[in-house]
Amino acid sequence: MFFGVVYLIIVDNNGKGEIVGMWYDLFGTINTIFIFVSLYGVFLQLNKVWLRKRNRETKVTQMLSQNQFTMSFLAYFSFFIYGYSIDPFNHYMVWPRLFASVLVTLILFEMWQDRKSKPSLFCILFVGLSFVVGVVGLVFNDTLSGQSQDFQTILIVTVSALLAQGYAHQIKLIIESGKTGAIDIRMSQFILMMDISTIAFAISMGVRDGWPLIVLAFVSGMTKLVIMYLFRWVRISPKAEYRRLNSKS
Numbered sequence: 001m002f003f004g005v006v007y008l009i010i011v012d013n014n015g016k017g018e019i020v021g022m023w024y025d026l027f028g029t030i031n032t033i034f035i036f037v038s039l040y041g042v043f044l045q046l047n048k049v050w051l052r053k054r055n056r057e058t059k060v061t062q063m064l065s066q067n068q069f070t071m072s073f074l075a076y077f078s079f080f081i082y083g084y085s086i087d088p089f090n091h092y093m094v095w096p097r098l099f100a101s102v103l104v105t106l107i108l109f110e111m112w113q114d115r116k117s118k119p120s121l122f123c124i125l126f127v128g129l130s131f132v133v134g135v136v137g138l139v140f141n142d143t144l145s146g147q148s149q150d151f152q153t154i155l156i157v158t159v160s161a162l163l164a165q166g167y168a169h170q171i172k173l174i175i176e177s178g179k180t181g182a183i184d185i186r187m188s189q190f191i192l193m194m195d196i197s198t199i200a201f202a203i204s205m206g207v208r209d210g211w212p213l214i215v216l217a218f219v220s221g222m223t224k225l226v227i228m229y230l231f232r233w234v235r236i237s238p239k240a241e242y243r244r245l246n247s248k249s
Helices: 002-012 017-054 066-085 091-115 118-139 141-177 185-205 207-236 238-245
Strands: none
Touching: 017 091, 017 185, 066 091, 066 118, 066 141, 066 207, 091 118, 118 141, 141 207, 141 238, 185 207, 207 238
């Protein structure tokens, strides 16, 4: 209902640039606020890992899916790239997502430190290469702008599918083990709020430019709802308790 009202406002005032611009700025500001709320959620997840590390727990990143956090990095980073690829340059989208990408990178770094596995090392190298490519794209954006937006649209749709797969892996780990380990529920709660505001902001941009962001935010939001439910399932389900007792990890 809420998003339908937003859509009607934008469509009904399509010829009134000032009104459309007002809604764009309003939802852009709201989205930026919720992005910073979600950043706090990501920081809480990182801080939980640091706390477990200080307490010398044996598996400080237990139950954190390497797959899921790598896909989360890609989601944030694709928003960053998409924001500077469209015209006009979208400051609401670019800088908060860049900061979010850095925080997720720190979580991936802690995973590598904790696990010392080849997949965790590959993820860190992949993230480093992504930062190089992304910054080069930002610097030369004016030169590449013709092809950049089409490429980034394809990228965001692809990342949406990868994000769904990554969170499916995280969900599978929780269900199979019957526990949430080092996962912090507040990260999912705060990112869900950001996803809802992102959909509203993307509609205010116009569906023609904003539809890839709507798809990505919708996929992200639905997976957060499932993970939040699983925190309750872990507490009350006899099956979850049985799997915890019989878990080897």
